[in-house]
Amino acid sequence: MGRWPKPAEGSWTEHYPGLGTEPISFEDSTSPEFFELEREAIFKRAWLNVGRVERLPRTGSYFTKEIQAAKTSVIIVRDTGGEVRAFHNICRHRGNKLVWNDLPREETSGMCRQFTCKYHGWRYGLDGQLKFIQQEGEFFDLDKQDFGLVPVHCDVWAGFIFINLAAEPEQSLRDFLGPMITGLDGYPFDRMTEWYEFTADNRSNWKIFADAFQEYYHVPALHPQQVPAEVRQPGAGFECAHFQIDGPHRMTSSGGARRWTLPPEYMYPIERVTRSGLVGPWESPELGEMPPGLNPGRIDPWGIDNFQIFPNLEILIYRGWYLLYRYWPTSHNTHRFEGMLCFQPATTVHERVEHEVAAVVFKDFALQDAGMLTGTQTALESGIVTASPLSDQEILVRHFHKVVADWVDDYRREPAEV
Missing domain, CATH: 2.102.10.10 (Rieske [2Fe-2S] iron-sulphur domain)
Structure with missing residues (x-):
């Protein structure tokens, strides 16, 4: 699939007509039989x-x-x-x-x-x-x-x-990643070697948790502290600044005002005291010239890029540091989540405190997302809801589940072709 900038008017989804607009089924997240197919079709074949x-x-x-x-x-x-x-x-x-x-x-x-x-x-x-x-x-x-x-x-x-x-493998790693991901060549990941790692065994299908980070539609309801009061008003609207699809991979960018310009109610008191929090230290060391693949939508002010590498890796790039997510299935309705915050090594005590605060605040917000998982999984497994409508800004959710289905369908066809 190609990459398109969103025009002043219109939708993201209209640029990817192959995704459709109809409600989708989440049976791929509740079926033990489908999970067995994912093992063979995806996790034994993808990088x-x-x-x-x-x-x-x-x-x-x-x-x-x-x-x-x-x-x-x-x-x-x-x-x-x-x-x-x-x-x-x-x-x-x-x-x-x-x-x-x-x-x-x-x-x-x-x-x-x-x-x-x-x-x-x-x-x-x-x-x-x-x-x-x-x-x-x-x-x-x-x-x-x-x-x-x-x-x-x-x-x-x-x-x-x-x-x-x-x-x-059907493709080399570089061919599999494609131009959207390899556009990050040269980003100084190797300089960010101070790591804060988290793991959690969750009672949901692996895709259910990954879905939460492919859209920001949920933010005003689930994380109201992270958006201004006017956005929390019914009908006000809240959307990412840029969505992009390249083959099986996806990315989204969000805008981001500098934290010190925001009102106090927008953050925890510890964030204002330490000048660090969910988006990391307020003032990060300069990294030099950035690769062209970063902030592909040229959003200003830019906040976060979330690159979602199929099937189960996400790299979220902030100013001066990055965050890593991995989702490892353990059954059709359980998975292990890995999160890692990666900073440039602290050179002062204050910088070390900034990193620790960012890690703690991140964990708090991740728990808010994780708190939805068992409820979503058990409700879907009831079978009451069989088709779910998705909004325009949930395009990456739609794409993710279609790619999973395509890989499984390709695997299913192989014996007949042979």
């Missing part, structure tokens, strides 16, 4: 972000990622040549999980020279090659070259590590 290169600072650095939607665990490691590699986290001998600490279902990280299976002591190099077999002479015509770790396709864009679980 998935599993972390950043800063987690692998030197040779032998590794971490594991549990991907329940694909029923697998993956090891991500930096090898002796400096390359980032990924392997299925399973020993080739008897199928034992290879890398784990006290609890095999929990993720772990560390540093090592090789990976050793706890069960029978088989050892693998950082390149995945099988290096040692306990009592090797007792095996029958076994060639170690044939029993290395099973590799996973792995690539890096802008410091973000992606994996693809398909036997052969």
